[in-house]
Every structure is written in C-alpha cells, then in structure tokens.
Amino acid sequence: MRSKIFAGSSIIVALLMIAGIFFSLPYYVSKPGIAKELAPIIQVADGTEGKGSFMLTTVRMGRANIYSYVEAKLFDYVELYPVEAILHETETQEEYNARQLHMMAGSKLNAIEVAYKKAGYPVDYEYKGVYVVQVVPDMPAEGKLRSGDRIIKVDGQEFSSSERFIEYVGKKEAGDQVELTIKREDKTKTVNVSVKPFKDDPKKFGIGISLVDDKEIIVDPKVTVKTDEIGGPSAGLMFSLEIYDQLMEEDFTKGYKIAGTGTIDSKGTVGPIGGIDQKIVAADKAGAEIFFAPNEKGGKDSNYKLAVKTAQDIDSKMKVIPVDVIDDAIGYLEKLPKK
Known part of the structure; x- marks a missing residue:
C-alpha cells in the first residue's frame, strides 16, 4: 500500500515539475547571454585579420515559467518584465520575433554603410520592397497578410521606399482596394486589400500594417554578415568596428578582447x-578587457554609467569606455598601445 502511495506521489510530483516548465506566466525573463567573437560572423572579402577580437554581447530573453520566475527573484542580473512591456499592443510572439530580426537587418545595413564610408569606400542600395512586421487586428490586412510577408508591388507598380508606399495607400478613400504583390516563403502571390480609416485617427487611411524597408546594400569589396537568429539592433556599433577593422590595414584590436554594445544609425x-x-556580466565572463558602452551624451541614467556601476559591483577588471559616435571608439583604439 505504501509503495502505491509513494509511486502515486512521485507521478504527481513529476507532473507538477513538467507543468512548471511548460506553463507560461505573464512575464518575460532576461538574463546575461554570451559574448561572441565577430570575426567568424563577419567576413570582408580579402579583409585583414587582427590579433585581438571584437565581440558582440547578448541578452537571453524568453517567456517566464515557474522556474525562471523563481530564478529572477533569487539571483542578480536576472530580470522580469510584464508581457506588455515587451510586446506592443496586440502584437503576437511571431510578430515580435519578426520585428527583432528586421531590426537586426536594419542594424547590419547601417553598420556596413558607416564602416565603408569611414574607410573611404562608396556605398549604394538596391531597394526590394517592404517587410510586414505586424498586422493590426480588425483592419483589412488581417487574414490576408502576415508578419514576414514582403510586399514588392502595389497596384502593379514598384515603389522606392516604405514612405512612398504609405503615401500612395494613404491617398486612397475608404472602401478602395489596392492590389498587393507579395512574396511569402519564396512564393509570389497577389492579394486584394481594402482601405479603411484607422480607429485612433479617422482622417488617416491604410490597410493596417506596420512595415520596414527591405533593401540590399551594394559595396565593394563584398561583406557577409551571418547573424542566424540573433535579433535586435544592439550589435550595430560592434558590427561597424569589426567591418572597419577588416577594411583597414591597421589592426585596431591590437591584441585585446574588445566587447561592447549600442545601436548605430547611418550617420554613425x-x-x-x-x-x-547583463551584457557587462556576459562580457566579463568571456574575458573581455575593454567594453564600449553608449554614453547618451553623459546623461544621468546613461548606459555607460550603469555599465560602470555593474562592472564595479562584479569586480570586473574591464575598462568601460563611453561612446556617443563611432569616432569615439575608433579614436580610443587608435591611441590604445599594442598588447
């Protein structure tokens, strides 16, 4: 009898433990990710190779379960965020993932443009259309378009930017239809979508999508950036530094392990x-000696100041360097003595 009770209790405990893994709570949890060398990820044709390394840093983010919730309550640098703090209103997980990947794509384009122009090389773009990032519920595009679709034509016409697309559709009247040529999973199809006023701005008309440009940068020598499923725009600065380093004859790493983070726009x-x-923790664990952090023009609650505080709290020997523009990082590296 006791053995049956014990067996039954064990099964219940096991089921509860499994449920703890798969039962999602209304939170996201983030924790330190990794610091990853960029040289294997970024390849400039005939580019130079440094003795040190530039590294991107990541944060691990996912939906919280019971175990990760408890972990966040017990350990430092593990944070909880309400779902609404991560997802936009009405945004699905799929749309969030697509948004992060498109933000990474935009970050790569900016990084390449900045690095090549800084190194004195010309840059050009080939425009391919727009990507659908999110479909607004209760708007005409719902059920016809989905996150990840690429719109290449509207009413049979190609367009030169997302602004042109929005301007064209916005001139339509309520009830008008537009014919969209889209690519989905390598297949081309045509869908007709009506135009409708937005609830929050009845004078504004659209089909109910948020979108980003899809364009290819044209540079010589060619560059390949393989980011796989890494999302978000935060590696922009480090992408630029790695590309610039490979384009130039001088070795800007000078034998050091250099990590960092920060978005970058097309002006640097x-x-x-x-x-x-969390990225400071990840970089420290990876043995980084230098960390570039966004300075935000010396703001009171800047990334740089929090990075310095975190490095002190974990007794890191990394030097945290403030940067407002890419020239700040390059200037620091130019003065850095060889290791």
Missing part, C-alpha cells in the same frame, strides 16, 4: 540599448 551615432548590466 551610437544609441542606448536594454540590458546593459
């Missing part, structure tokens, strides 16, 4: 990111 301005403290 470095922007703040989330999870800077």
Whole structure:
C-alpha cells in the first residue's frame, strides 16, 4: 500500500515539475547571454585579420515559467518584465520575433554603410520592397497578410521606399482596394486589400500594417554578415568596428578582447540599448578587457554609467569606455598601445 502511495506521489510530483516548465506566466525573463567573437560572423572579402577580437554581447530573453520566475527573484542580473512591456499592443510572439530580426537587418545595413564610408569606400542600395512586421487586428490586412510577408508591388507598380508606399495607400478613400504583390516563403502571390480609416485617427487611411524597408546594400569589396537568429539592433556599433577593422590595414584590436554594445544609425551615432548590466556580466565572463558602452551624451541614467556601476559591483577588471559616435571608439583604439 505504501509503495502505491509513494509511486502515486512521485507521478504527481513529476507532473507538477513538467507543468512548471511548460506553463507560461505573464512575464518575460532576461538574463546575461554570451559574448561572441565577430570575426567568424563577419567576413570582408580579402579583409585583414587582427590579433585581438571584437565581440558582440547578448541578452537571453524568453517567456517566464515557474522556474525562471523563481530564478529572477533569487539571483542578480536576472530580470522580469510584464508581457506588455515587451510586446506592443496586440502584437503576437511571431510578430515580435519578426520585428527583432528586421531590426537586426536594419542594424547590419547601417553598420556596413558607416564602416565603408569611414574607410573611404562608396556605398549604394538596391531597394526590394517592404517587410510586414505586424498586422493590426480588425483592419483589412488581417487574414490576408502576415508578419514576414514582403510586399514588392502595389497596384502593379514598384515603389522606392516604405514612405512612398504609405503615401500612395494613404491617398486612397475608404472602401478602395489596392492590389498587393507579395512574396511569402519564396512564393509570389497577389492579394486584394481594402482601405479603411484607422480607429485612433479617422482622417488617416491604410490597410493596417506596420512595415520596414527591405533593401540590399551594394559595396565593394563584398561583406557577409551571418547573424542566424540573433535579433535586435544592439550589435550595430560592434558590427561597424569589426567591418572597419577588416577594411583597414591597421589592426585596431591590437591584441585585446574588445566587447561592447549600442545601436548605430547611418550617420554613425551610437544609441542606448536594454540590458546593459547583463551584457557587462556576459562580457566579463568571456574575458573581455575593454567594453564600449553608449554614453547618451553623459546623461544621468546613461548606459555607460550603469555599465560602470555593474562592472564595479562584479569586480570586473574591464575598462568601460563611453561612446556617443563611432569616432569615439575608433579614436580610443587608435591611441590604445599594442598588447
């Protein structure tokens, strides 16, 4: 009898443990990710190779279950966020993932443009259309378009930017239809979508999608950036530095392990990111000696100041360097003595 009770209790405990893994809570949890060398990820044709390394840093983010919730309550640098703090209103997980990947794609384009122009090489673009990032519920595009679709024509016409697409559709009247030529999973199809006023702005008309440009950068020598499923824009600065380093004869790493983070725009301005403290932890574990952090023009709650505090709290020997523009990082590296 006791053995039956014990067996039954064990099964219940096992089921509860399994349920703890698969039962999602209304939170996301983030924790330190990895610091990954960029040289194997980025390849400039006939580019030079440095003795040191540039590294991107990541944060691991996922939907919280019971175990990760408890982990966040017990350990430092493991954070909980309500679902609404991560997902836009009405945004699905699929749309969030697509948004992150498209933001990474945009970050790569900016990084390449900045690095090549800084190194004195010409840059051009080939425009391919727009990507659908999110479909707005209760708008005409719902059920006809989905996240990840690429719109290449509207009413049989190609367009030169997302702004042109929005301008064209916005001139339509309520009830008008537009014919969209889209690519989905390597297949081309045509869908007809009506135009409708937006609930929050009845004077504004659209089909109910958020979108980003799909364009290919044209540079010589060619560059390949393999990011797989890494999402978000926060590696922009480090992408630029790795590409620039490979384009130039001088070795800017000078034998050091250099990590960092920060968005970058096409003018080379470095922007703040989330999870800077967790990225400091990741970089320190990977043995980084230098860390570039967004300075935000010396703001009171800047990424840089939090990065310095975190490095001190974990007794890291990394030097945390503030950057507002890519020239700040390059200037620091130019003065850095060889290791």
